[in-house]
Amino acid sequence: MSYYGYNTGPSRAAPAQIRPVCHGLDDTGDCIARATTRGFCPTHQEQAVWLNITHISSEERRAHAEGRRCCGVTKKNALCRNNPGGNYQFCWLHGRQRGPSNVAPRPFFGVDSPERAIIRARMRELERLAAESGRRERAARDRWAQEEQQRREEARARAERDAEEHRRQREEEQRQQEERWHAPPPDPRSEWYEYQRSHQRQRRRNTRASGGHSHEEQRRQRDDRHEQQHSAQERARAEQEEQAARAAQDLQRGPILERYLIACATFDATQFSARNPNSFANIPWPVFARADGTVRVGDVTPANICFFFDANKMRRYKTPRERDVIVKRVAWRFHPDRFSVSRAVVATIGDLIGDAVERRAVVDAAEVVIKTVNGMRST
Numbered sequence: 494m495s496y497y498g499y500n501t502g503p504s505r506a507a508p509a510q511i512r513p514v515c516h517g518l519d520d521t522g523d524c525i526a527r528a529t530t531r532g533f534c535p536t537h538q539e540q541a542v543w544l545n546i547t548h549i550s551s552e553e554r555r556a557h558a559e560g561r562r563c564c565g566v567t568k569k570n571a572l573c574r575n576n577p578g579g580n581y582q583f584c585w586l587h588g589r590q591r592g593p594s595n596v597a598p599r600p601f602f603g604v605d606s607p608e609r610a611i612i613r614a615r616m617r618e619l620e621r622l623a624a625e626s627g628r629r630e631r632a633a634r635d636r637w638a639q640e641e642q643q644r645r646e647e648a649r650a651r652a653e654r655d656a657e658e659h660r661r662q663r664e665e666e667q668r669q670q671e672e673r674w675h676a677p678p679p680d681p682r683s684e685w686y687e688y689q690r691s692h693q694r695q696r697r698r699n700t701r702a703s704g705g706h707s708h709e710e711q712r713r714q715r716d717d718r719h720e721q722q723h724s725a726q727e728r729a730r731a732e733q734e735e736q737a738a739r740a741a742q743d744l745q746r747g748p749i750l751e752r753y754l755i756a757c758a759t760f761d762a763t764q765f766s767a768r769n770p771n772s773f774a775n776i777p778w779p780v781f782a783r784a785d786g787t788v789r790v791g792d793v794t795p796a797n798i799c800f801f802f803d804a805n806k807m808r809r810y811k812t813p814r815e816r817d818v819i820v821k822r823v824a825w826r827f828h829p830d831r832f833s834v835s836r837a838v839v840a841t842i843g844d845l846i847g848d849a850v851e852r853r854a855v856v857d858a859a860e861v862v863i864k865t866v867n868g869m870r871s872t
């Protein structure tokens with residue numbers, strides 16, 4: 494039995510001298526070098542600032558780093574304001590404060606010294622912020638790329654739709670054109686009735702607009718109309734309206750004055766003879782043709798001739814000077830010396846045995862034209 498006296502306890506090894514080890518961290522792991530100044534080896538002594546920045550919140554660091562400022566800390570323990578040219582970078586002054594690129598969550602073995610635990614936590618915090626920022630940026634870039642892709646697809650779809658629409662329109666136009674080409678010509682009478690109906694509607698509207706609301710007013714107007722229905726004035730107005738209708742229809746068909754001038758030139762250049770007889774329809778009367786394209790004997794009236802030239806003037810087909818030239822040519826064309834029964838222009842009209850009625854009508858109409866045109870020129 495062994496016995497140990499009170500004075501001789503089991504011999505314990507003298508406590509090991511605690512060797513101060515550097516608190517720094519680097520890519521190889523935890524530094525095991527001997528600490529020289531304030532707990533750090535010469536390589537890691539600049540990492541001491543991580544211990545001094547307790548007053549800087551992580552939010553502050555994040556805003557600072559994402560504003561492209563250096564993540565380092567100055568000697569006054571403030572965040573450095575240098576711009577190292579990127580997010581979460583260190584400037585050339587503070588590069589040595591940077592920790593390892595992947596900070597381990599805990600030491601490889603043993604436990605951290607309190608200082609190193611703080612340094613590790615703060616380095617990991619900065620790393621987390623940088624990773625989050627990178628994720629956010631990547632997400633934004635992906636979203637933008639996705640939107641860009643979507644925009645491009647939409648634009649392509651729109652272009653295709655437009656092209657399709659355009660093609661459909663062209664086909665429709667072509668179809669309509671073919672239909673028009675093959676369709677029978679419209680009945681001029683139906684056009685004329687349609688015009689009359691629309692004109693009546695317009696007149697009724699005008700009456701209403703001019704304040705004919707009261708029954709009294711309407712009755713008076715109706716009575717007036719009854720009185721005047723057969724008067725010459727009403728008939729003249731009706732004629733003028735018919736002329737207006739013809740003008741509208743002719744204008745729809747094309748430049749009427751151009752066609753008129755061509756007809757005049759053709760007529761002036763023609764030598765009439767027994768083999769090439771003239772006719773009433775052949776003469777370019779200065780009036781608007783009816784809906785079916787003809788001019789009848791009764792159509793050549795002063796009112797219609799004035800309307801023909803006024804309408805043309807109003808439509809600005811010609812300047813006033815050009816219009817005067819046209820009117821002068823009309824006076825020359827229908828000169829009584831030319832339009833006399835003994836001249837070929839009139840003498841060849843109708844069958845040679847004697848269509849005296851048509852010849853008489855032509856001479857009378859020419860006289861009307863001359864008188865009207867002379868009256869226009871003198872004013």
Ligand SMILES: [Zn+2]
Nearest residue numbers: 515524534537
């Ligand atoms: Zn070290």
Ligand SMILES: [Zn+2]
Nearest residue numbers: 563565573584
């Ligand atoms: Zn810096």
